[in-house]
Amino acid sequence: MLINAEHLLQYQRCKRRPFLDIHGEKSQRNAPNELLLKLQQDKKAHRLGILATLTCQKPDYPRGNWEAGQAATLELMHQGVEYIHQGVLLVNNNELVDEVSYEGYTLLSRPDLLVKQPGQSCFGDWMYVPANIELGKRPKQEYQVVIAFHAQVLATVQGVTPQTAWLLLRNKNTDYAVDLTKWIPQMQHILEEFIQVVESPDPPEVFISRQKCNLCHWYNECYAIAQSQKHLSLLPGVTPVRYTQLQTIAINTLESLANTNPIILENLPGFDAQVAPKLVVQAQSALQRRPLILPSPLPTENITFTAPVELYFDIEAQPDLDLNYLLGVLVVDRQTNTEQFYSFLAENLAEEELVWQQFLDLVWQYPEAPIYHFCVYEFDTVKRLAKLYHTPYSSVRPVLNRFVDVYEQLTQSVALPVESYALKAIARWLGFEWRDQEANGAKCIYWYDQWLTTGDRTLLELIQRYNEDDCRATYNVKDWLVNFIQDEYNWRLA
Structure with a gap:
């Protein structure tokens, strides 16, 4: 051999x-x-x-x-x-x-x-x-x-x-x-x-690690096995290190993890006083198939609210070119009951500065509106673009102060019965669907690369539609989070 x-x-x-x-x-x-x-x-x-x-x-x-x-x-x-x-x-x-x-x-x-x-x-x-x-x-x-x-x-x-x-x-x-x-x-x-x-006569145990597994040609087969076994690797927060530690104390199922006293886990490698109770509640949420408030959630006054005008922001980037080629913003005006999507698209590297300025011009039209995004990338990228294009601090700092990371607020407040806290997994659990079912961030990278090679504008249209759907998915998740937290605390105070 x-x-x-x-x-x-x-x-x-x-x-x-x-x-x-x-x-x-x-x-x-x-x-x-x-x-x-x-x-x-x-x-x-x-x-x-x-x-x-x-x-x-x-x-x-x-x-x-x-x-x-x-x-x-x-x-x-x-x-x-x-x-x-x-x-x-x-x-x-x-x-x-x-x-x-x-x-x-x-x-x-x-x-x-x-x-x-x-x-x-x-x-x-x-x-x-x-x-x-x-x-x-x-x-x-x-x-x-x-x-x-x-x-x-x-x-x-x-x-x-x-x-x-x-x-x-x-x-x-x-x-x-x-x-x-x-x-x-x-x-x-x-x-x-x-x-x-x-x-060995048998393959090693399945362990689903999203970042490593997504490009593997055996992913579908392994994922099907993991689902049939209700494997703990499908539970958010179960890393290889934590899984090994759970096995050492005979915790191999959702049921056993959901019924574990977090104190038992706190001193194990990979765990601590914050991780242990959160992971137990995550198992309970998956087992009960419903969202649950975390043991130490964000204080209610720190949870985002519903504003008269809200902006939802998402970026598409081409990592190998170090290019942020699409800055998409959904403007939700609750006073006029209107929604307008703006797609600031750089068709090549030279146009990045232009779309950056177009983004700033738009968000300054709504100086009081919170800017919602999902994960830290948008916040970090705005800081980087401001530095790259020598944007005055006075123009950027007030904008950054309005940024609200929906992912951070959600993951610090609730546990959801999902396999991943990626935007797609959460929004689809809520019933939201992207217009192009197979579209994702990886495909957008491929599509933009093909656009640069072929000049086929339908590829740009696919990317823009995906980017708009990402903004609308963030809008759905944010509204759900606000309503869920309010309902939970109103019920507890009743």
């Missing part, structure tokens, strides 16, 4: 995924979503940009014939080629890797680059070090483990272990040196764990 760097990369993200990649039914995989396709395109473009600055040679061999690939790579290494792109290196069954034998397995290494350096190896007065081109801007652990895998296989092939390997990150082309004396032992430990997992 072949073990490659991709196996170790995915194992660090999810122990279950590589098991399914090897043993699972391929027909059960999800199709790649738009964000994943865009990330793949971005990584390809980043790689091509770096390779264009180097004079590289690539081994020539029949596709999938790894033995031929290694032979072609070794020939280039014997020639002393300066840069070898996607060379193939193999450690076959029973060969020793740092005095460890991986019987029954072949280690396949294909680093982005093999870079010639001075030294002594089986090739002569030179040696090679591996380098990988990564899309991230920082040297994540998973990147360093992968490059350590390449370095270890390379060491077996050339007869000498490099001390350093390199990551070429998307951060002003900064090269990051990886200390292999630290990372090779950690990689070996992860590799041994991985082998134990794939040799």
